[in-house]
Amino acid sequence: MKGTDVLVIGGSAAGLTAAITAKRYFKDKKVTVVRKEEKVLVPCGIPYIFGTVGSPDKNLIPDATLVNNGIELVIDEVIGIDRQSKAVSTVKSGSITYDKLVLATGSSPVVPPVKGADLEGVFVVKKDVAYLENLKSALDKARNLVIVGGGFIGVEFADECRKGRELNVTIVELLPHCLALAFDDEVCTLAEDKLRSQGINIITGTKVEEFLGNGKVEQVRLSNGETLPADVVIFGIGVAPNIELAQMAGLKVDNRFGIWVDDYMRTSDPSIFAIGDCAEKSSFFGHGPSLIKLASVATHEARVAGANLFGLRRARGAAVGVFSTIVGDLALGSVGLTERAAREAGIEVVTGTAKAPDRHPGSMPGTRELGVKLIFTKDTGVIVGGQAYGGTAVGELTNLLAAAVQHKMRADELETMQVGTHPALTASPVAYQVTNAAEDAVLKLRS
């Protein structure tokens, strides 16, 4: 029987990061990752396989990352956990004993009970190389693509699938706007305008009622009475935690939210940790459990779990939700609560906005307009959310907002924050968007 000190089940972002962190913190411990996939996809890179990057093989996490860190890799499927003897049983390798076990079993795409969802040509977004190669072949032959769900996955697929293809793309979204969970209406509209300007059809406030076809999908019937032609359908409506192993092992789980963990990422069995999409999260804003599933939250939890394996060193933060994406040439970032979500949660908020060129003077080549919206609680002036849109500078600017939210900065602190500005890299110090948006809010907070 094989044995290891730390056994990580799952080789995606969470599992990989937990294994690396464990090895960095505890050099003398044997760390093993067991995963069922021969090759592991960069999860956030999946939409880009279908356009920019070109193939699943160019979107892999190299195993060298494990090997170079002295981590053992086992390609196998774990089918059970025996907590008494501290061993897992696998399909091919038999049992592996562990001192500490980390569950990073991830999530699986949700398929809603829509009639015809089992027709050929209806796909979900699986983290599986062969499955995605099939989807790619289907897209290469298709004329009409319908994407169900206008969240990040749906929008990114819509944008990418048209690259190099003569394809009619329609997004069908249940909510009034695409990306509505991460952005307020005015920012959603910018993204939708950009998508439409690229020839993508968007139908919002509408449900998919049925998929029609003879063995293979041919049409999509919508709640608004419309029927769309479709050779390929892609579902991007969310994921559910993979909790089967944990459940079978008698760990505390919630079907919707995932495997229960404490602040140190320990499950109800203190020798077993759970991290990433399979683990329950709480909201940073005190609304109870959070459904946010993000590689960056997963790696946060993985770093916490990895450090805590042999003694508690870190408490995790509740999930803030930090997102960024790019639609055509419009980058978008979001942190924390939208104004809409804050109001729905009963928080009285004040917002501030600012727009300015992202270089200065505006005659610098490559200058783009970059806009920022910040959301503060009216009572305390503490930032609870932020949104940004513009050129690629939005990526790291979003992480500045993420730091601000996690450190509960106040509007007046952001208003007078010292920042670095440079003609080729940022807005001018006079017009810098974050400070100016904060000032806008401060002036409203005063009145």
Place this chain on the structure above:
Amino acid sequence: MKGTDVLVIGGSAAGLTAAITAKRYFKDKKVTVVRKEEKVLVPCGIPYIFGTVGSPDKNLIPDATLVNNGIELVIDEVIGIDRQSKAVSTVKSGSITYDKLVLATGSSPVVPPVKGADLEGVFVVKKDVAYLENLKSALDKARNLVIVGGGFIGVEFADECRKGRELNVTIVELLPHCLALAFDDEVCTLAEDKLRSQGINIITGTKVEEFLGNGKVEQVRLSNGETLPADVVIFGIGVAPNIELAQMAGLKVDNRFGIWVDDYMRTSDPSIFAIGDCAEKSSFFGHGPSLIKLASVATHEARVAGANLFGLRRARGAAVGVFSTIVGDLALGSVGLTERAAREAGIEVVTGTAKAPDRHPGSMPGTRELGVKLIFTKDTGVIVGGQAYGGTAVGELTNLLAAAVQHKMRADELETMQVGTHPALTASPVAYQVTNAAEDAVLKLRS
């Protein structure tokens, strides 16, 4: 006699921002800016006039910024302040009375007492359109340019002046490295390598002894015995505060550090504020007065002063020093103390570093390597400085580090910070440079 509620002397970044802030905070007050320049240059954009941007006229702060905000603009020179009667006297317009006065008189380039510094062809970097047009004409005819000082100005001029010109450029720097006040040696070396790869000659650890020529500069004699041919010389070795008006008015001033101000930006006369390069600053790191002169510090102080004019609302932060620049295609950012400066100040530090592609997977187009170095105090694990280098993402990533330093974040907080990551915009969440550099430091702090 004219009168105004708020009179701002100076129309560059500090004066402009103070006037706008004053008007935003106090809508009913009359706000007037008096400045001597017909046209105002974007200060940080000056090096780019000589290459990327092409002319001073494309690097102006538009007066519309004042007019659109309801601010009155007077083009005139203030020659005296009568604090008793609360009025300034000007060359053309006579007196202007004020209720609150804001001094934003800026700084002037330092010319060291080197023999021959008065020869034709020897320039400083003045914020003056006509002067810079002369410099541009001189460069257009020159074959050999010597830049004295390898700080930000020197390095940016070296990079820009070669664009579209057949020009031999040499930087002469007194310290062992270019940019040595903002970066540690290993990062300075990256910048120097990039400059050299563009054909720029760099001579460090060397002093300029004399300029030789007959009326017009022809040669530069160095402390290492070398003599360089030179048609044009540009000094970029620093600036001194413009304190004459304040001094004449009997305000407390320091010749080296500038006009004395309290935490609310008030001078020794509580009706008079001073901001930006002309005002004294203290170091964020408790080393007494700071010589940092930066548009972003100036605008920080302007926002504080603007809000404080009619009642104290904000205290300024001590100067952190947040810099970013780009050399060729290598962007560089620095915040707070370098490792060298921290050690020289007697602070025991621990550093952490990380490098990773700035997109993920690495097959995404436009991927660049981006590196981060973080500096923490050994005793408390609080960040006191950070440096970044890579593609343009460095600009806003530097501002994330600026927020971290200003909010005294600890290494373990940065290690597990939740960040947003996206294939086209940032590193992968597994490899994200800031969290990984923090982890590197945390592991050293433990041992």
